[in-house]
Amino acid sequence: MGTELHPFLIFYAGALLVGLTHGRVRQGVLLAVPLLGALQLIGLEDGSHWQVGLLGLELELFRVDKLSLLFGFLFHLAALLGVIFALHVRDTLQQVVALVYAGSALGAVFAGDLLTLFLFWEALALSSVFLIWARRTPRAATAGMRYLMMQVGSGMLLLAGAVIHYRATGSLAFDHLGLESPGGSLILIAFGIKCAFPMLHNWLTDAYPEATPTGTVFLSAFTTKVAVYALARGYAGTEMLIYVGAVMTCFPIFYAVIENDLRRVLAYSMINQVGFMVVGVGLGTAMALNGAVAHAFNDVIFKGLLMMSMGAVLHQTGKINGSELGGLYKTMPQTAGLCIVGAASISAFPLFSGFVSKSLVMVATLDQGHHVVWLFLLFASAGVFHHAGIKIPYFAFYAHDSGIRASEPPLNMRVAMVVGALLCIFIGSYPWLLYAHLPLPFEYDPFNSSHVIAQVQLLFFSALAFVWLNLRGLYPPELPSVNLDAEWFYRRLLPRAADGLVARLTRAGDALESLCRRPVKRLLDGLFRTRGPHGALADIWPTGSMVLWVAVLLAWLLIASYV
Amino acid sequence: MEQEKRHLFDDPANVRRLLYGFYTVCAMLLVLDLVHHRHVVHAWESLFGFYALFGFVACVVLVLIAKEMRKLLMRSKDYYDDGH
Numbered sequence: 048m049g050t051e052l053h054p055f056l057i058f059y060a061g062a063l064l065v066g067l068t069h070g071r072v073r074q075g076v077l078l079a080v081p082l083l084g085a086l087q088l089i090g091l092e093d094g095s096h097w098q099v100g101l102l103g104l105e106l107e108l109f110r111v112d113k114l115s116l117l118f119g120f121l122f123h124l125a126a127l128l129g130v131i132f133a134l135h136v137r138d139t140l141q142q143v144v145a146l147v148y149a150g151s152a153l154g155a156v157f158a159g160d161l162l163t164l165f166l167f168w169e170a171l172a173l174s175s176v177f178l179i180w181a182r183r184t185p186r187a188a189t190a191g192m193r194y195l196m197m198q199v200g201s202g203m204l205l206l207a208g209a210v211i212h213y214r215a216t217g218s219l220a221f222d223h224l225g226l227e228s229p230g231g232s233l234i235l236i237a238f239g240i241k242c243a244f245p246m247l248h249n250w251l252t253d254a255y256p257e258a259t260p261t262g263t264v265f266l267s268a269f270t271t272k273v274a275v276y277a278l279a280r281g282y283a284g285t286e287m288l289i290y291v292g293a294v295m296t297c298f299p300i301f302y303a304v305i306e307n308d309l310r311r312v313l314a315y316s317m318i319n320q321v322g323f324m325v326v327g328v329g330l331g332t333a334m335a336l337n338g339a340v341a342h343a344f345n346d347v348i349f350k351g352l353l354m355m356s357m358g359a360v361l362h363q364t365g366k367i368n369g370s371e372l373g374g375l376y377k378t379m380p381q382t383a384g385l386c387i388v389g390a391a392s393i394s395a396f397p398l399f400s401g402f403v404s405k406s407l408v409m410v411a412t413l414d415q416g417h418h419v420v421w422l423f424l425l426f427a428s429a430g431v432f433h434h435a436g437i438k439i440p441y442f443a444f445y446a447h448d449s450g451i452r453a454s455e456p457p458l459n460m461r462v463a464m465v466v467g468a469l470l471c472i473f474i475g476s477y478p479w480l481l482y483a484h485l486p487l488p489f490e491y492d493p494f495n496s497s498h499v500i501a502q503v504q505l506l507f508f509s510a511l512a513f514v515w516l517n518l519r520g521l522y523p524p525e526l527p528s529v530n531l532d533a534e535w536f537y538r539r540l541l542p543r544a545a546d547g548l549v550a551r552l553t554r555a556g557d558a559l560e561s562l563c564r565r566p567v568k569r570l571l572d573g574l575f576r577t578r579g580p581h582g583a584l585a586d587i588w589p590t591g592s593m594v595l596w597v598a599v600l601l602a603w604l605l606i607a608s609y610v
Numbered sequence: 611m612e613q614e615k616r617h618l619f620d621d622p623a624n625v626r627r628l629l630y631g632f633y634t635v636c637a638m639l640l641v642l643d644l645v646h647h648r649h650v651v652h653a654w655e656s657l658f659g660f661y662a663l664f665g666f667v668a669c670v671v672l673v674l675i676a677k678e679m680r681k682l683l684m685r686s687k688d689y690y691d692d693g694h
Contacts, residue, residue, distance in 0.1 A: 376617070429668040500639070
């Protein structure tokens with residue numbers, strides 16, 4: 048065991064301290080934990096720092112290389128932003144689990160073996176669900192339960208895959224796995240659930256919008272990004288992922304256009320962004336993999352910023368549906384401006400962070416000759432601007448005036464958003480620092496004129512489409528509604544089928560009962576006749592008198608022993 | 611009652627100004643395709659106004675399909691709440 052302190056320990060210990068303190072001291076602890084943890088990571092050398100023997104297994108708890116270190120820093124940054132944003136919250140539960148959750152994400156990315164990964168994988172699920180339940184609404188309670196089942200299910204698949212892998216290879220090391228390795232497909236599905244692969248994605252759109260205003264900011268940072276990290280580590284170059292990712296970039300944007308809950312719109316757009324990362328992992332070249340990792344890095348910040356701005360709106364107005372909001376720019380201009388920075392970043396406007404990472408994946412896709420996939424990604428790029436870039440700020444802060452005159456959110460919320468926005472602009476304008484810390488060596492200049500002009504044209508004409516559709520009255524209005532998605536199978540079809548089954552079984556039970564009633568009655572009557580008080584066999588001593596005699600015997604013994 | 615302060619987009623003239631500015635930028639971006647020689651990988655990229663047209667058509671198609679999806683997929687907002 049080395050001398051380096053594992054960051055997850057700092058977070059877990061911090062969570063304990065948060066539970067024991069309150070007021071300013073607690074706020075100090077909350078802020079100190081991510082700062083101390085990040086400090087600990089600086090200057091850390093590549094290699095395995097913590098090896099533990101457990102039941103004859105060699106566990107590698109703290110593996111450091113460029114890939115894990117970048118995610119390590121990212122999660123510290125995300126935790127710091129989340130903590131600042133939630134500093135005003137007076138809820139011990141949320142503050143404790145937020146640190147446990149962030150610490151578990153760190154434990155997962157530094158895990159060098161599959162068993163350690165599994166343990167933190169489950170810790171992620173068990174801690175994060177409390178950020179949903181902390182909303183303390185019936186809806187959050189049931190959504191949290193569905194979320195937990197999916198997440199724990201993913202962990203079970205991971206464990207099963209790891210066991211198969213270990214029995215076949217004798218190793219638990221978490222390196223490149225691929226589909227062909229033993230247990231590889233099970234582990235891929237486990238990662239896929241957390242990554243929100245198509246048809247496995249609804250836990251995200253179901254649960255994230257039900258969490259607390261600050262809880263969703265934490266949720267959006269860790270779970271899916273741990274999964275992207277795990278995919279990049281284990282499945283780089285798996286061709287299937289290119290197509291899975293392409294589907295992920297496209298289908299959620301249709302839902303995002305007609306979704307009313309603006310945090311659910313962001314949840315759909317998160318699947319869309321993770322799709323770009325999955326394509327990058329699937330391509331597996333240096334540029335593509337770097338693109339996937341860089342985009343994960345940027346997504347945590349700009350999606351965090353967007354979630355924060357919508358969290359601020361929810362916190363200030365108590366509303367989050369597009370149909371109930373609008374015109375907030377009048378009294379929340381700072382939040383509106385910060386939201387627009389996040390929107391420009393996710394839309395990949397040049398000089399904003401999304402541009403310098405998404406373009407890596409786009410260029411790599413084209414270079415590898417995947418022309419159809421590239422067209423899908425281009426469609427998704429236009430679409431993301433449409434639903435996240437324009438729709439979110441437009442319906443919350445502009446559009447028709449809802450008459451709500453909410454004030455700006457508390458200072459700590461604004462500080463977190465400002466830091467996030469500055470990071471978006473800094474990385475977008477000076478990507479070289481991020482590029483230098485990407486896992487594989489590569490060279491790329493995102494600011495070549497062809498690329499910049501093409502992207503600006505794509506985005507401006509996407510915006511033009513929005514303007515045109517709006518002026519022509521063709522744009523679908525925001526409506527309070529539920530849109531059916533894959534979740535329908537387990538939220539409607541399965542319960543209905545189960546209800547039907549239960550009803551049928553109950554009916555069958557009733558029929559059986561009435562069928563049996565007469566013979567059973569006859570049997571009981573017969574028994575009563577022979578063994579009842581007046582029956583022929585009634586003179587056999589009943590148990591009652593037995594108990595009485597035992598009591599008498601014991602009493603006599605008691606008396607005898609004292610006399 | 612106190613008159614509320616008039617905000618930037620309360621004045622339709624400001625909205626008009628913003629839109630005209632926006633249209634001008636769009637037009638300029640399109641013209642840029644005439645003078646700027648794009649480095650291309652895919653043959654379609656060298657078509658005049660490819661990215662502009664793609665962006666516009668993609669978003670219109672996106673919205674129109676999404677609207678059709680509503681007919682098929684939209685339910686009342688407490689759809690999942692009744693009974694479960």
